Amino acid sequence: MERIEVPDKGFTLKEIREITEREQAGDSKIRERVEMILAAVRQDGDRAVRNFTICFDGVDVPEFRITEEEIEAAVKAVGPEFMEILAEARSNIRTYHERQIEGSWFKEVRDGVHLGTRFTPIRRVGVYVPGGTAAYPSTVLMDTVPAQVAGVPSIAVFTPPGRDGGVSPYILAAAYVAGVKELYKVGGAQSIAAAAFGTESIEPVFKIVGPGNAYVAMAKRLVFGVVGIDMIAGPSEVGVLADDSADPAWIAADMLAQAEHDVRAAAFLATPSENIARFVESEISRQLQDLGRCEIAEAALRDYGKIFITKSKEQAVEIMNLIAPEHLEILFDRPETYVSQILNAGAIFVGPYTPEPIGDYFAGPNHTLPTMGTAAFSSPLGVYDFMKRSSLLQYDRTAFTAVAAKVERFAAVEGLQAHGLAVRRRLDE
Known part of the structure; x- marks a missing residue:
């Protein structure tokens, strides 16, 4: 990990971006390949999806749609104990997201003028769940439950098949708990193409919402406009604010929890304590020895792990506000007193007993979060991502007549004659 002494004046946003930038090598090649996949699926439908699944996943899937029998078998394989855990997690997620529901309104704001907003759910959404070599049942719950709370009537889940042509029983069990019945054994960029353009069977x-690898992210970027997307999620990251009251072993464990995701994952620590910095480095080295994904975590921390030694807690907070991390843990003494100072973070974890994995799986807030600094201008996945707003307007004759000349004047200034005439004809009746 790289140690960085923060100067008295701190860092500018430009400097922080340069310090925390992650390698984007290969994007042009990924884009070229994904464009080819999108074009092929758009033209050849199921045949192209099947061919790409054979090529990338190494398996021929005769039927993309997962059957009820497969889901029932998965529920039995998972067993009642984990089914209960899934059900409790779903309940927590639903309870949290129900508080995000916004109500439509329509009222008289001036004499004869009624204005408002109408909220309606998106009619059909696609949810991408990474799979193949790993299973993410938590993503099934996190990305489908808010859609259900929003009232989305049609939800389709896409996840890649394993080499045996099957899908992880944990993913299917989570779908069962969520009440989602439309699932497809299709992953990668080809699934994004199928969801966006449709095929004979899809x-x-x-x-389209949900995280994925670089090809999935690029595909989402390229189909945006044909369909909506939640965000372009990059590799995971965590930021930790800590002082001498924090346990270095816990900080190290939390940083490793993100580093094990991907060689491009990032972990940032900002602390005014030299002792904490030194002990955390030592703990990371020690804990890496026992980590199953140690090579991934070690590479991530080597390339994208940063320890900022600050002049004060306030300067440490400002560093994190500039980084705008996906996850931010506050491990200061009396951590709740610093929450109001956090301006940019996808999710904020307050205190030593709120490690980031609590949010990943169980607490209720969504774990699909903005990454790579985008928390400075975007938000976690939520009910609002599955709803759209329509403006409502109604003028009566008196109210219309009172403003007609002003509207005509606007139209004349902009050179839009028909706009003005649409008003004038009503006055001339």
């Missing part, structure tokens, strides 16, 4: 959707 109906297109209006919006």
